[in-house]
Every structure is written in structure tokens, then in C-alpha cells.
Amino acid sequence: MTFQGSAAALSHTGKVRSNNQDSGYAGSNLFVVADGMGGHAGGDVASSLAIAELQPLDRTYENTADAERTLRGAVSDAAESLIDTVHLRPELAGMGTTVSAIIMVDDYAVIAHIGDSRIYLFRDDALTQITTDHTFVQRLVDSGRITPEEARYHPRRSVLMRVLGDMDPNPELDTFIMPTQPGDRWLLCSDGLSGVVDDPHTAKAMAAGLAPGRTADVLLKQALDAGAPDNVTIVIVDVGGQHPLQSGTPTIVGAASTPKGIEVPAARPGRTSWLHPARQAANEPSHFEPAAEFLEELIEEDRRRARRRRIGWFIGLVLVLGLIAAGLFGAYKWTQTRYFVGADGATVAIFQGIPPSLGSIALSQVYEDTGVRLDSLSEFDRQTVEGTIPADSLAQAQEIVARLNDRDGHTPSPSPSGSPSPTSTTAGGHG
Template structure:
């Protein structure tokens, strides 16, 4: 059975940034990289809060589906926590973070992703990018407007379309369940690595046969050699057959230090709505005067609105179908029941049940007999007037026969 054998997490502030806004975690079965944004006062807080919240999902699961739900729920809870933090500390308005996380469960890997941090898989010497960047330039690549090579140097390559933060209460998180094999090596990294070091160089480092920690340090050095304009965080995970991992969890980056920011929260502040923005973006990379950028954002919002409408419409249709189906099944069941009652002046056998649903009657006369109600004994007449239930037509006919035999001469 494939499972985690070794892992490592490393992080570096880089050569330009004054503080590390990345966070990373290599746990027992959970592995996370979060890349914060929002300036000096917010990015480190966002990634640290999110990572510490997601770390709570590092527990045992009985199925990959349970792990997927738990991981997605943790990210949504982290998003709510970020919004609450911004409400209490207005100086943090605009902070956000990307998250790429995975849980290894036997021979399956559960992935959750939002933003432009990445998850790679090295299998049999071949490197594959597993996640898709939620960036403006990735949209341009997907639409065929620019190439992958052009995206690497595009001036708006860091503009994000989706992140966790204080803007959306229900952010869209990509999740998936994949199969992992013995010999697989997984890499989670912030864009401080993928934006500087080429995929070929990343593949070469992962294929070197060195330990996860050595590979992480090698990639950090290559990032520094390339100028390291951003923080860089790397988590490397090795999968082996039947391995038993006993290493303690490792936390790196801003999540490894206690949170310290701003003044004490003022809980009596009036309710403040977040500033109206189309999407959160990295500091210094927001250029609202770009028509292409704005049109792409508007198109993205339109896509989200259509998806939400389709989801709601689908849910409503399914609910109506379920209710209608239950109604049909329920009505069909009522037509298997019978009871004895009065039709005009005679005893009659009714098909259905004695109740009505508003204007809808759940019974009808199946057979009107020649037996007058007035000819019945007092007790039998009262019973018939109140109706006598019968589980089947044969039972109903037997009841009528008994009433006829016992009637007053």
C-alpha cells in the first residue's frame, strides 16, 4: 500500500521582500503551502491564519471523499476567519492568500487548490503540473490569446482571479482525488519558485534522488540564484510502498511564528462592508486601467454568476423531481388500500385512504353495493359511517359480506 515515507518543508524570504508572507506545513498526511498578499501588514497574517486552520484537518480519515470534504470545509472556515480578522482589524483590509493543499490517504491523494501556488507530480522521471493557476494570464492562455512562454513574462502574471480573503464569503475551491503510486514524488510550492525556476530545473532537482529536505534546499538556492524577487516556500513529499512515517510535523514561514499585528480588536465598531473590488490581487500588480484586464474580470464574474444560477436551478429542479416522485409513489401506495363507507344510501367499497390533500381526494368509489345503510345494525351502521379500513380488496369484500349477513331482517 502506497503511503508517505519522507517529507520536508522549507521557506525563504527571498532577496527583495522585507518579510515572509508564505506559510508551509508538512504533517502526517496533510501538506500545505499558502502564499499571502495584502502588503507588509496583511499577507503574512492571511497565510498564517489559513495554514493554522487547515492544519486541523491533519487527522485520520476513513475515505478519500471524507478527506476531500474536510479539506474543502477547512478552507471555507479559514476564509470566514480571515473576514472576521479584517472586520476586527481594519488595517488588514485587502489581505488574502493562495492555498494548495493535499492529503495522502493510502494510495489516493486528495487535493484542494485556490490561487497560483502549485502542486506538481514527478512520476517515472516525468514532471506534471497537477493544479491550474487561477490567474489573469492563465485565462489568456486558456483562451488562446497568449502562449505559455508569453505568460511567464506577462506584466500581469501575478494578478489573481481567485483567493481566500475578505471579499467572497463562498470562494470557489478546486478539489480532486487522484491515485498515487510507490515512487511518486509530490511538490507543493508558492509562485516564488515556479515564477523563477523553469519546469526542467524543477524536474531535475526532484529526479536527483536526494532527500526531500535536500531537494527543497536545492530549489531554494536556485531561486536565490535567479534573483528571488518573492518569498518562496516548498513542500516535498515522497510516496513508498508500505512505508511507516514517524517524523514530526513541520511548520515554516509566517505560520511558524506567533501572530502579532495591529491594535487590539475593537468589537464595538459599527458594521463595515468590505471595499467594493472585483477581485483581490497582489499588491503592486493591480492595474484597473487595463481594458483587457477589466473585460476578463467581468467575464469571470459572469461565468461565476451563470454557474451559481445553474447550480441553484439544478437544485430546485432536483428538489421538485424528488417531491413529485415521492408524491407519485405515495399516491400509488394509497391506491393499494381500501375502506368501507357510505355512498348515497348504500354501503360502498372505496379504493384509497380516507384523507384528502387539499382539493385532491385520495379515494374513489370502487364498488357501490345494494346493501342499504339503514338496514345495518346500529353498531355496524356507525362503523360504516365512520369508515372501516381494509388492507386489500378481498378483505373489503369479506367485510361487506359480514355486514350483509348480520343486518337487521
């Protein structure tokens, strides 16, 4: 049965690269994204050849097993096509491409995947990544050595562990079958989108209810606003839904959309010198496969990175703890410049520090026991002492004790400024 729904595909060079090495396909039953690798020329050719081999699969199938078997065979044929092309054109050696494809068969999606392009399913307002990246950093994530967020910015995030290339006629392809239902939205994309637009923003665009073409436009704009350092290719497939299938004519985008996609562009002299670093970077491959010995080197490099990260965290922790300790010590030293008068058992004492405590840690201690008994004081003075009387200095604390002692002996005490006490009278009346 022909797929019932709607789809759209678009591809953009991005803001840094000088050519588009991606290819995309949206047909009646077949949907594909291929992200080429191999530099200025090879990536174009590899992704275009992959689309050319897969395009005849855009038809109906009796069952999912038939579709899966045919899909596997077509990807193997694409690998052989890449190998044959390199034999004829050695200048393309090292080229390859990712492939993420869906064939819709009745109520099922038959999926094939190799590389780091991705397939997502948006269902019930939740976005789920269906495919697993065949990358070096994904292995690190799977082993728990780095987090998914760290993987987004890892310097080796472009190292592919599996790819459709010109060396292996039997690529290790992931294939599986998933049930699908009306209302599902499938997103196939190159890492030019998934590498710069995070899942929450992608989910928001998918949830807006726009037609597939408009949704792809929104996602592309987000990638461009984020800098789009790589080619961006997006294929969106709606199962059923309110947007009907517009035509049976397939949409081919990117390198595969033009016959030049399988031609080697002429080199442009003067474009790769140090005077033009941006243009040089634009022609460098976005992905590459490591040789076995280089993979070991990458693993050792990651171990060194992990050690440096742990050492950095330890030094940072020591510095933070040191600053906290220094702050606490400074605060304690300040408390020891303060004094107050209070009760120590049955007598009045001068304390050094401040009255509050931190749990079981006292911030004061008796500096001097004055010998003045609490029961010799008036009721008001005794309550005041028991509530503590703060002093700015030791001399002021001693002066407070002297006044208390004077009042205990019923002798008026002069105020700190030497003026008469409030209880004294001035000779001569009002004059």
C-alpha cells in the first residue's frame, strides 16, 4: 500500500562550507538523508551515489521483511558503487557517506542507518531519537565516560566508527522495524541540524503543527541562527495528519539534486592558503574514519582528557574549600575583636567574642571575671547583664562593669563623656 501522509525535504549549504555534500530524498514510500564525507569533491559524489542506489526502492512492498531485505541489499550495492567509482577515479579515494533511510510499509517504518545522521520520532508531544550515532564520542557516552552534553562539544565528535565508504563492500548496517501510527512525525536529518539545534528546540518546532515544509523551514532557520557550520539537510514525514500528500513526485535535495553532484569540482587556486582560513575550513571534511592505530590513539587521548578533567575538578574544589576556610577564619578573627558584658554563673564577666554560637561552636569565651555578684545588682541591671551588654572595645566593657559596680554601691557614676548623670541636679535652679 502506498504511504498515506505527507513529507518535505530541504538542504542548505550552511554558513561556513562552500559546497553541499549532503543529499536528501522524500518520495512516496522512501525517505533518505545522506551526509557525504571526503572533502570538497568526494562527499558530494558519495551522498549522490547513495541516493541513486536507493531511489528505485521507492515503491510498495508486500511485507516489512521484504522491504528490510531490499534496503540492506541496496545499501550494499551503494558501497560497491563507491568502491567502483574510486577505482575509476582515484582522486575520490577516502570518500564516504552516512545513510539514514525509512521505507513505509503499511503501519510500519522499516529503518536502515549507518553513520551519525539521525532519525527522530515525534509522538504524543515527545521527541525520541530512534537511531544511535556510530561515532567515537557515542562510544564514550555508552561506556559512561562522558555525558551526552559533553559529547556535543567533544573535539572528536566528527570521528565516525561506521560509514558507507569505499573500503568495505559489506558495511555494518543497523536495520529494524517499528510500528507507526497516524499523527506520528518522523524527522531525518544530517548532523548539520542535530549538532547545533538541541532536542527541546527541535521538539518545539515539531509540535507547532505546521506542514512538513514549513516545519523544515523553521528548523533550518534555527540551524542558521546557531551559525550552521556544516551542511543542513532535513526530511520530515507526517503519517496521516491534516496535510495531505501533495504529489507523487519525489523531492531530491542537496548534491543529488543536480547532475553535478557526481562530478568532481575543479580546484580553486588560492582558496586554501593561510590568508583564507574560513574558505580552507569550508573545504575540509566534516567527518572521517580513523584507522585502527589512530583509534587507539584517540582512546588514549580521551583518557588524558579525562585525567586532566579530574585534576582540574580537584584543584577547583581545593581552591573553593580554601576560600571558604579563609573566609570563616577571617570572620572568626573579627569576632575576637568584639567584647560584651554578661553573666558567668553567679557573677558578672567580660567576654571576648560575640554572644551567638554556631551550633555547638561557641564564638566567645570569658576574658575576665569581675567578681561582681549578680544578686548584688538591681533587678533591672541583673536582667540587662543576663541579656548581655555589647561593647565596642575592652575598655568600654570595663567601663560598663565599673558603672554597674558604682550603682551597686549607690554611688552615681559619671557618663562616658564626663557630663553629670541624669539623676544629679544643677545648683542655682533655673536662675
